Amino acid sequence: MRHIKSVFAIFSILFFQFPNAQAQLKWQPLGSHLSTPWTAKVSPENALPEYPRPQMVRSKWLNLNGEWGFQLMDKKTEAVGKKGKILVPFPVESALSGIRQKVAPGDLMVYNRSFELPQKWTGQRILLHFGAVAREAKVFVNNKETGTHKGAYDPFTFDITAYLKPAGQQHITVQASNPAGEGNPRPASGIWQTVWLEAVPKTYIKSYRAEPDADKNRVLVRVVTAGENKSSAVVVARIFENGKKLSEARGRSGTPLMMNIRSKAHYWSPGDPFLYDLEISIANKNGDKIKGYFGLRKISTGAGASGTARLLLNNEPLFQNGLLDHGLYPDGGCTPPTEAAMQYDLKMAKEMGFNLIRKTGIAPARWYYLCDKTGLLVWQDMPAAANRSKEEQRQFKWELKAMVDHLFSHPSIVAWAPFGSGKGQHDLGFYIKKLKQWDPLRLVIAPAGSIENRSADLLDARSFPAPFLPQSENGKPLILGGFGGLGLGVRGHQWPGSDWNYLPVEAPENLLAGYEELRRQLLPLIENGLSAAVYVQLSDSPTENDGLLTYDRKLTKIDPSLVAAANQGYLPPKPLSDARIFIKKRNVKLATPKPGASITYTFDGPGPNAVWKPYKEALRLRKNTTLRCRAEWPDGKKSQVRDYVFTKTKPIRNPNGSSGKSSGASPNASSSHPGASPVPQSGTSPNAAPEKILGASPNHPLTAWLDVPKTAVYTFHLTTAADTRLSVSNQILIENNNLRSEQEKHGSIALKKGKHPVQLFFLNKKNGGDADVWAVGEDGQRVEVGLR
Known part of the structure; x- marks a missing residue:
């Protein structure tokens, strides 16, 4: 404590006694690898100027965003590092802060600014609000300690009335630190959400929560008051629909206020995100008054039309089609540069046909307000934390509870995930139980594969890049918490080193084709019981290039209308067989995953004179053909x-005769033979279950002699997370390099009747030796491979 006070004393002398030196420093945005369309619009005069808490609005408020004095100091040596002007509320690491400095565990961030209160606020109590400060904050007003807070994501408030001067300039100082070992992977240190002042009466509304009951068309409002006579204060709550009062209730502070919606209920949903206005006041002359809103909606689980467990919204099945969103920007870090930036992301998600965002970090309150208004469901992950020590685990619990309290009344949020990333997971059963106690109106998502997850509502299975149908457990709805991750780097629009993805593609048209294929595989899973799926991800990040938007938000990698069409099942026809080669003739059958389509085709190429014909039956091919459909x-x-x-x-002959005696197939054999047709493809096979191959040595391939029953085209499938090469009859058919997840690829080859060598090479000792290999003939029947 003595050391902290000495640091503050040094800072006080610097800022309070030398205001002219401070005034000579001006904020300037620092250069960044990337800018966004909103970077140049940010200034000290308009740094996130909107009222920061849309669910609890007061008329008397003063935004303290803008230029603050700043110093970065070493807590041990008290040496002053970078100093100057910082633009609040952008984190210290961001370009828009004007500092763009990495904060070490032993650093102290010291903020300072002055303000004057409006004269009409005289006689009111003054509240100082912080949207969020990462991670520890100590606040001083006029050189007097006002309060402390620990927590990176939740808002906090101090009543600073007793610390204010009667008139004139008032001074605020904030000391912030971001200690090591507490797991904050997001680029946020110091003040990173809006700071503001409010004037309130001596007794005022501290908080409220709205608990909708869509089954009975009513809402329960719980109001907490503070200040003088807080326990005896009478609170009045009113509901309005388009300006018309629908209901009113009153009672003492802390009394649940139940209000019925007497007119025809208007439910909140992604397709119709209707919000009722809410007004809460203290029933005395000049009493405190706030304005908010709520949505009448219910999230639950139950049986769908086929009896399969489904996610229900307002008691009706709704497939939740989601995008993962880290909420990061190259200019503001975890703080959006402007409200328009948040609106853009959500607008793109809606235009692409998604109705759900899985949020990995806690965003400013206005982001959730925009989801409420736009009609986007939200799965809220608790941000990852290391949770190594008992103290860190206690802090995690406290911040998890603070997150639920802070965001409780937003209708868009339908589920909590305490360990979305899996990092720092501990006492899972305890947290599931606590979340259900803290919020019985929402669902709880827990990682799949844990014996502690039985009490969770949903089990978070993931599969990259291809989707799959998780196993049913205890009748819970099936969800896919993550799939996809197709990566496309766009030069000039991505962060240096942001090359992580689950499957790289080389061009926008390949990204579209890959995305359409993933959706094609997803549609039958939905029919078979999948209730939700989250595609990874909305935008690129500082380390990943698998977004549908670039990190700078200047490009959409795929036309949003095409993504929406794919999401709705409007996909191009596709041949039923994966093989694209044939020996003498080939019957090609076409189908679309969405029924009711009229298919047309042409063999004439892309020219304007192409003749398109209606598809009525299988197309017979006898020569090299390009089929457009x-x-x-x-x-x-x-x-x-x-x-x-x-x-x-032409079919490939057995290179060693028909006896089946191997002389050793070369792993470096050429794959240029026209009978081999590798066709890389992500996904899972609809055919029979494959055999599992374990523990292969990278220097000794697994080998089999495949007894081909008749001359035909055979399609070989390989599923693995290892770097591998599959050779068939001395032709390299499939090759996997630098895999980051388990993937399936296939390739086709024309083989003569007889025995052919099949070899599987594991190319890298580090990434294991597990694989599934199987083959399918032209008749769709599985052919045993028998690798050993």
């Missing part, structure tokens, strides 16, 4: 045109 549905929606190239080839 498209689909249209009765509602007028059309798919993209897709080309498929079919090549006539």
Whole structure:
């Protein structure tokens, strides 16, 4: 404590006794690798000027965002590091802060600014609000300690009335630190959300929570008051619909206020995000008054039309089609540069046909307000923390509870996930129980594969890049908390080193084709019981390039309308067989995953004179052919045109005769033989379950002699997370390099009747030796491979 006071004393002398030196320093945004469309619009005069707490609005408020004095100091040596002007509320690491400095565990961030209170606030109590400060904060007003707070994500308030001068300049100092070992992977240190003042009466409304009951068309409001005579204060709550009062209730502070919606209830949903206005006041002359809102909605689980467990919104099944969102920006870090930046992200998500955001960090309150207004469901993850020590675990519990209290009344939030990333997981059963006690109106998501997750509502299974159908456990709805991760780097629009993804693609058209294929695989899973799926992810990040938007938000990698069409199932026709080669002739059958489509095709190429014909039966091919096809549905929606190239080839003979005696197939054999057609493809096979291969040595391939029953085209499938090469009859058919997740690829080859060598090489000792290998003939029947 003595040391902290000495640091503050040094700082006080510097800022209070030398105001002219302080005034000579001006904020300037520092250069960054990337800017956003909103970077140049940010200034000290308009730094997030909107009222920061839309669910509890007061008319008398003063925004303290803007220029503050700043110093970065070493707590041990008291040496002064970077100093100057910082733009609040942008974190110290961000370019928009004007500091752009990494904060070490032993650093102390010291903020200072002055303000004057409006004369009309005389006689009122003055509240000082902080949206969030990472991670520890000590606040001084006019050189007197006002209060402390520990927690990186939750808002806090101090009544500073007793610390104010009667008139003139008032001074605020904030000392903040971000200690080591507490797990804050997000680029946020210091003040990173809005700071503001409010004038309130001697007795005032501290907080409230709205608990909607959509089954009975009513809402329960619990109000907490503070200040003088807080326990005896009478509180009045009123509901309005488009300016018309619907209901009113009153009672002492702390008394639950139940209000019925007497008119026809208007439920909140992504398709119709209607919000009722809420007004809460203290029933005396000049009593405190706040304005807010709530949505009448219910989230639950239950049986769908087929009896399968489903996620229900307002008692009706609704597939929750989601995007992962880290909420990071290259200019503001975890603080959006402007409200328009937040609006843009949500607008893009809606235009792309998503109705859910999985939020990995806690955003400013206005982000949730925009979700409430826009109609986007939210799964809220608790930000990751290390949680190594008992003290860190206690802090995690406190911050988890603070998150629930802070965000409770937002109708968009439908689920909590205490360990979304899996990092720092501990006492899972305890936290599931606590979340259900703190908030019985929402669902709790827990990681799959844990014996402690039985009391959770949803189990968080993930699969990259291809989706899969999780196993049912205790009748819970099936969800896929993450899939996809297709990565496309765009030069000039990505952060240096942001090359992480689960499957790289080389061009926008490949990204679209890959995304459409993932959606094609997802549709039957929904029919078979999948209730939600989250695609990774909305935008690129400082380390990842698997977003649908670039990190700087200047480009959409795929036209949003095409993403929306894919999400709705309006996908191009596709041949039922994966093989794109044939020996003498080939019958090609086309289908779309969404029923009711009229399919047309042409062999004439892309020119304007192409003749399109209606598809009625299987197309017979006898020569090399490029097939173009498209689909249209009765509602007028059309798919993209897709080309498929079919090549006539000769079958490969057994290189060692038909005896099956191996002389050793070369792992470096050429794959240029026309009978081999590798076709990389992410996904899972609809065919019979594959055999599992374990523990192969990278220097000794697994080998089998495949007894081919008849001359035909065979498609080999390989599923693995290891770097591998599959060779068939001395032809390299499939090769995997630098895999970051388990993936499935397939390739086709024309083989003569007889025995052919099949070899599987594991190329890297570090990433294991597990694989699934199987083959499928032209008749769709599985052919045993028998690798050993």
